[in-house]
Structures are given as C-alpha cells and as structure tokens.
Amino acid sequence: MAERVFMKGCEAIAEAATRAGCRFFAGYPITPQNEIPEYFARRMPEVGGTFVQGESEVASVNMLYGAALTGIRAMSSSSSCGISLYSEGVSYMAAARVPAVYVNVQRGGPGIGAIQPAQQDYNQATKASGNGGFKMIVLAPATVQECVDMVYEAFDLAARDENPVLVLTDGVMGTMMEPVVLPPMKSDEEVAALREAFAHRAVIGHKPLDQHTGEPGGIGDGWEKHNIETAEMYKTWDKDVRVEEFMMDDAEIVLAAYGISARISKVIVKQLRKEGIKAGMIRPITVSPFPYDTFANLDPSKVKGILDVEMSIPAQMRFDIDHAVCGRIPVMECLRSGGQLLTNDQVLAGARELIKEVL
Amino acid sequence: MSEMKKVYERTKGIKPGAVSGFCPGCMHSTVHKLIGEAAENVGALDKLVRVEGVGCCGLGQLYVSGDWLIAAHGRAGAVATGVKRSSPDSLVYTYQGDGDLAAIGLAETLSAANRGENITVIFVNNGIYGMTGGQMAPTTLLGMKATTAPKGRVAEEHGYPMHVCEIINQLTAPKMIVRTTVDTPQNVMKTRKYIEKAFKMQLEGKGYALIEIVTTCPTNWGLGTLESIDFMREHMLKEFPVGEFRMPE
CATH class of the missing domain: 3.40.50.970 (Thiamin diphosphate (ThDP)-binding fold, Pyr/PP domains)
Structure with a gap:
C-alpha cells in the first residue's frame, strides 16, 4: 500500500x-x-x-x-x-x-x-x-x-x-x-x-x-x-517532452502556464467553462524540452487567442510560445513578479480582456 | 659482462612516455614527479584522484596517471570535498597555484581546511599567474612587477603578500601544514617525504594536509632558469620561509 x-x-x-x-x-x-x-x-x-x-x-x-x-x-x-x-x-x-x-x-x-x-x-x-x-x-x-x-x-x-x-x-x-x-x-x-x-x-x-x-x-x-x-x-x-492539455478539445481561448501559475489558470478555465466560454489550458511540464509542437499544432480557425500566464515581468515563457505560434494566434500576457503572487481575480480579468479582444 | 643494477626507475605515477611541456626551469614537472613517486611509495596509485586547479596546474593531466577531474578556478577544495566524502577510500589531492588557491578560491580553501576534510592540498606558490601571462597574485612580492602591476606591487595599493600556511595555521582542524621548496636534491627528497606523509595520513583517515611548495616562474618573472632559482632563494623564501607549521604525531 x-x-x-x-x-x-x-x-x-x-x-x-x-x-x-x-x-x-x-x-x-x-x-x-x-x-x-x-x-x-x-x-x-x-x-x-x-x-x-x-x-x-x-x-x-x-x-x-x-x-x-x-x-x-x-x-x-x-x-x-x-x-x-x-x-x-x-x-x-x-x-x-x-x-x-x-x-x-x-x-x-x-x-x-x-x-x-x-x-x-x-x-x-x-x-x-x-x-x-x-x-x-x-x-x-x-x-x-x-x-x-x-x-x-x-x-x-x-x-x-x-x-x-x-x-x-x-x-x-x-x-x-x-x-x-x-x-x-x-x-x-x-x-x-x-x-x-x-x-x-x-x-x-x-x-x-x-x-x-x-x-x-x-x-x-x-x-x-x-x-x-x-x-x-x-x-x-x-x-521526453511532457505537456498537460486541459479541456483543449474545443477550446477557443487558451491559458498557457507552467508550475504554480498553471494551477491558478486551471481554476479560471473551470470557471470560464461554467459561464459557457470554451476555455482550455496548455501546461508545459517539461519547460526544457519545451512542447513547441503542442502550440505549433493549434488550429487558428478554432483557437482565437492565447493568454500567457507567468509570475515574471517581463514575460519569459511567452517567447517560446511565440516561437511555436509564429503570429498565427494572438498572444496576450497576464503577469506578476518580484514576489507578488498572481490571484484568481487577476487571471480571470486577464482572460476576460483576451476574450473581449478576440471573441 | 657484469650485470647492470637498476638504481632508478621512472614512477608509474607519470604516464609512460610523457614528456614535460612546462617552460624551461619550471618546477611543476618536478612536483608532479614527486606526487607520482609518493603515491607509488605508499602503494596507492590505484586510489589516486587528482582534483586539478586551473592555470598551469591544469596541464598536469597530460602527465599524471591515475584518475583526475578539473575543478573550476579556485573550487578544488569544494570538489575534493565532494569526491572524498562520497568515496572515502580514494586518495584525493588538489593541485593548485597561488591565484587558484589564495585568490579566487580562498573561501573554498579555508572552508575545506576548517572542516578538516581528509584530503591533501598541494599548493604551488610562484607568486604570479603563470598561464594567463604574469598577472599579480596574492603572493606576489612587494616591488615585484606583474602585467597588472607594471610598476611592481605597492603595499598601499595592492596590500601585502598573503601567507597561506600562516593563515591555515590559525585553524584547529588541519593536521599537517608545511612549506617546502624543490631547489636542491635535498629539498626535492624532503618534499617527497612530506607528500608521502600526507598521503599516508589521509589513507589512515587522519585528516587535512596542506603542503605549500615555493617554486619559480622563469617565464613570467622574466629571468633565466638559474637566475630565477637565485631570486627565489633570495626573495621568495625570505617572504615565505620553509618550515613545518604543524606535523602529525
């Protein structure tokens, strides 16, 4: 046991x-x-x-x-x-x-x-x-x-x-x-x-x-x-690339985050789903090697926007996402840093802003 | 024809056929030979791990037999700690110059000594950075010219030569602290005995030994091979007198 x-x-x-x-x-x-x-x-x-x-x-x-x-x-x-x-x-x-x-x-x-x-x-x-x-x-x-x-x-x-x-x-x-x-x-x-x-x-x-x-x-x-x-x-x-794809089957809005930021993002994805918004999350589990293919394979006719959620200002993982997405899908950022934690409210607000822009 | 008696044999501690590439008059080659002989004499060549410093010390890998790894500049005391604590049966020695051991690596040097790590530290002190081309070291003598002290070392600007054995001698844990040189056959033999003693002590689990060997650097001192030995005797050994600071019982 x-x-x-x-x-x-x-x-x-x-x-x-x-x-x-x-x-x-x-x-x-x-x-x-x-x-x-x-x-x-x-x-x-x-x-x-x-x-x-x-x-x-x-x-x-x-x-x-x-x-x-x-x-x-x-x-x-x-x-x-x-x-x-x-x-x-x-x-x-x-x-x-x-x-x-x-x-x-x-x-x-x-x-x-x-x-x-x-x-x-x-x-x-x-x-x-x-x-x-x-x-x-x-x-x-x-x-x-x-x-x-x-x-x-x-x-x-x-x-x-x-x-x-x-x-x-x-x-x-x-x-x-x-x-x-x-x-x-x-x-x-x-x-x-x-x-x-x-x-x-x-x-x-x-x-x-x-x-x-x-x-x-x-x-x-x-x-x-x-x-x-x-x-x-x-x-x-x-x-060895590992990635978690959460509620991604029909997602139109994607939160991209790793580690603690992904945990917060997951809560927000669930909340948005309750509101009828088709949200999903991609969480790199190996940040090196990075799951470039997962992002590169996103279909721009379905996925309308990506929110990069990180506790870093300026953003860092965002550039790996950009490298894979190549401008085909808009990417926005939701960031904190310097020891200030992301909150559910802030990530939700970031997601709503993205939704307003792209949906 | 009478049978020839073999009176001298090259140590197995030096790779077969290896020829020293150190500068003419450099004493590193002598010290390497002594380490090989000492390890062979205590019957521990197959346990030998060399933790190599950076600079001319880093050339030793071309000549010595036995296992070795390169420590980052100054970190030999820490790397040797990791090796020895994980492989207590190995005979672990660091081989470091003055810049490596006394400048960039002073924290690691002091802390390994203060913990009383069961290792042997071979410290080759020629008062200058050799490999990088003659910059000032912590042990550069007052008035001695270096490429980064073109008018010579000035106390007001650079401080005074650092005495490593004397500093380590302030610590309680070390078991053996000696300063020696290799300018005469007697001193060469004496130095070998010191290294042998330190190796034996380590194999018996008795603790930390520091052997400082005062040497020349004819190339960067800008002196001939014989002149540099005279300079070492007249000036270096006056600042860094040989002696047994602490010996095991």
Whole structure:
C-alpha cells in the first residue's frame, strides 16, 4: 500500500530524493528552500549518506560535481540568486557529463529580489544555466506530488543521459503542505547497483593505465566532438517532452502556464467553462524540452487567442510560445513578479480582456 | 659482462612516455614527479584522484596517471570535498597555484581546511599567474612587477603578500601544514617525504594536509632558469620561509 503523508514541498522533495537513492547533498541556506538542506541534514545520516553545508552556493554546486562524479546519486538545491551562483558548477557538470540533480525553488528577482515566490528564472533555467550553450532537461512541477515524482524521476533521467537535470519549482510549492504519496524507498542493494552502473566513468582511483577522467574534451578538437555528441543527445529529448492539455478539445481561448501559475489558470478555465466560454489550458511540464509542437499544432480557425500566464515581468515563457505560434494566434500576457503572487481575480480579468479582444 | 643494477626507475605515477611541456626551469614537472613517486611509495596509485586547479596546474593531466577531474578556478577544495566524502577510500589531492588557491578560491580553501576534510592540498606558490601571462597574485612580492602591476606591487595599493600556511595555521582542524621548496636534491627528497606523509595520513583517515611548495616562474618573472632559482632563494623564501607549521604525531 502506497504511503500517503501530509508534507511541506521542500521536505517532500528531500524525502523523494532520499528514496530515489540520493546519498549526498550539499547546499547553502537561502529562503525559501531552507527546509531542503535541513531535512537532508537529519535524513542523510539515517541512510548512510552525506550532508555538507557548503560555505556558499559556489562551493555547494562544486561539491555536487565532485560527489556525482564518483557515481553516487547526489543533489543540491537553492533559490534564484543562489542559483545564479550555480552557473559555474552546472556548466562544469554539463561539460563533464555528470549525472546530478538540482532544484531551484524560485523567488522574486532580479538581484536579491524578494523571498516570496516568482517564476523569473525561466530563461536562465531553459536557455542559459551557465556558459557554453549546453542544455538540460528541466522539469516544472505544479503540485507537491509532482515535486516528489519529478525529483524521484530526475535521478533516472540524469543517469540515463549523464547530464544534470533541473527541477524548477517556486516558493509556493516549496513552502506549502499537501498530501502526497511517497515513492518506494530504494534498498541498499538497489542504491549500490545504481552506483555500480556509473563505474565505467567513476573518478575514484584506478590502475595508472586505466585512467578515468572528468573531462571528455581536452586539447585539439576534443571539445567540439563533445559538443557534437551532446547536440545529438539533445535531439533525442523529443520523446521526453511532457505537456498537460486541459479541456483543449474545443477550446477557443487558451491559458498557457507552467508550475504554480498553471494551477491558478486551471481554476479560471473551470470557471470560464461554467459561464459557457470554451476555455482550455496548455501546461508545459517539461519547460526544457519545451512542447513547441503542442502550440505549433493549434488550429487558428478554432483557437482565437492565447493568454500567457507567468509570475515574471517581463514575460519569459511567452517567447517560446511565440516561437511555436509564429503570429498565427494572438498572444496576450497576464503577469506578476518580484514576489507578488498572481490571484484568481487577476487571471480571470486577464482572460476576460483576451476574450473581449478576440471573441 | 657484469650485470647492470637498476638504481632508478621512472614512477608509474607519470604516464609512460610523457614528456614535460612546462617552460624551461619550471618546477611543476618536478612536483608532479614527486606526487607520482609518493603515491607509488605508499602503494596507492590505484586510489589516486587528482582534483586539478586551473592555470598551469591544469596541464598536469597530460602527465599524471591515475584518475583526475578539473575543478573550476579556485573550487578544488569544494570538489575534493565532494569526491572524498562520497568515496572515502580514494586518495584525493588538489593541485593548485597561488591565484587558484589564495585568490579566487580562498573561501573554498579555508572552508575545506576548517572542516578538516581528509584530503591533501598541494599548493604551488610562484607568486604570479603563470598561464594567463604574469598577472599579480596574492603572493606576489612587494616591488615585484606583474602585467597588472607594471610598476611592481605597492603595499598601499595592492596590500601585502598573503601567507597561506600562516593563515591555515590559525585553524584547529588541519593536521599537517608545511612549506617546502624543490631547489636542491635535498629539498626535492624532503618534499617527497612530506607528500608521502600526507598521503599516508589521509589513507589512515587522519585528516587535512596542506603542503605549500615555493617554486619559480622563469617565464613570467622574466629571468633565466638559474637566475630565477637565485631570486627565489633570495626573495621568495625570505617572504615565505620553509618550515613545518604543524606535523602529525
């Protein structure tokens, strides 16, 4: 029987990671994700894992890099301005093809911004998480249950591709409590087997002539070869695209949103339907790879307008929507930022404005 | 014909056939050889993980055998922490220059030392940024010219040379802190002994060791190979005297 418990988002994330076999966590305090390192500090010793409070985000992500290259399942977490400091280490992990997981519990920005929730790191998460033009799978949960499921799965995706995976959530999900069904705890044997699966690359010491290194590039054309290989890998991610299409069969008005904004948008779609308005919602679940096809395949003779709902000013995801829609369908925006939350009323007002324009 | 007795053999800690590409007179090649020999002497070549710093240190990968990874500039202390905590049986050492360890990486350096991580830190101090072409380092001597201090280091503007061993010696956790050099056969052998001692200590789980090795940089000092050794003895070793700050029992 699956275990159903009432948990705060951050703690659920940490427990899900532990159950997925995570045995190393390094992190630095920053609101609103402090419950993640605090949970790991208690939990790791219980399962023979390691918790290190890094002296900075910079140090923490580099500890993650070193740990994950030994083959252990390893994770870190931070929030927005802290995640900016992760850029260096994440780029090194992408360079060294390191299977690692990290979580961004987004807060307001730019700069120190606000400790309240926001979705202002979309471009950073999906387009440029560090130097060098690498890509990552970025999962965007909309419930605490999805936080749990996605963190659990993120380790498998990271191991499959030998590439870092980012779970992009926000301060609402991180601090809110919801009932969740926890995934099964991987046994010590399973955890050992997962580590063994990376033995062919683990940097842990080998016979002098059986050298393992953390860097596939190097002198000459090594780095270009690496980039060509990873570009080929990114192409295989078409199969990994995930998107929720809610009441889209006959929709004339489409709300487009991810994460917490999608949750609010769903309520508004239901309300509009009660009023007889054919509203629907598209929710990218993977924001990288982005569900471009879902938007590109919208029929302009049926769908009259799209409302991009984001907690970011200026809008960020909107440009991925534009890229897919190519001006065939009008797109309007409903935005908040800087730690100010979208409200039902505001999204409803945004939808009504769109309806007035296009219907 | 009498049988020849083998008195010296190249360490397996250096890749077969590897030829040093360091500048003439550079002491990095000597230090790399010593690390290889020390790891071989303590019987742990197959456990060796090199966490490589950035700069000329980053060239070591071309010569050393054993596993290695590159840390971002200055982050070796953090990366080594991740490796060692996840793989306690590995013999983990960082290899860092003065810019890497004492400027951009000072936080990681101090914090790894303060936690008493069970790692070995090899700190090669030549008082200048080598790879990038001779910029001022935290350990550049007063009056010493650098491309970013063209009139020489001035205390009022740049502060004073930083003494890393002395700073680390303020911390309680480190078990071994020494400063040495490799200018004479005696000092070369002494340095190897220090590295061996640090490696043994790590394998026994006894904790953090810092070995600072004062070296030359003939290219960026603008001196000949022999002149640079004279300069190091007369000036560098005066500012950074060799010695055992803390030794394990």
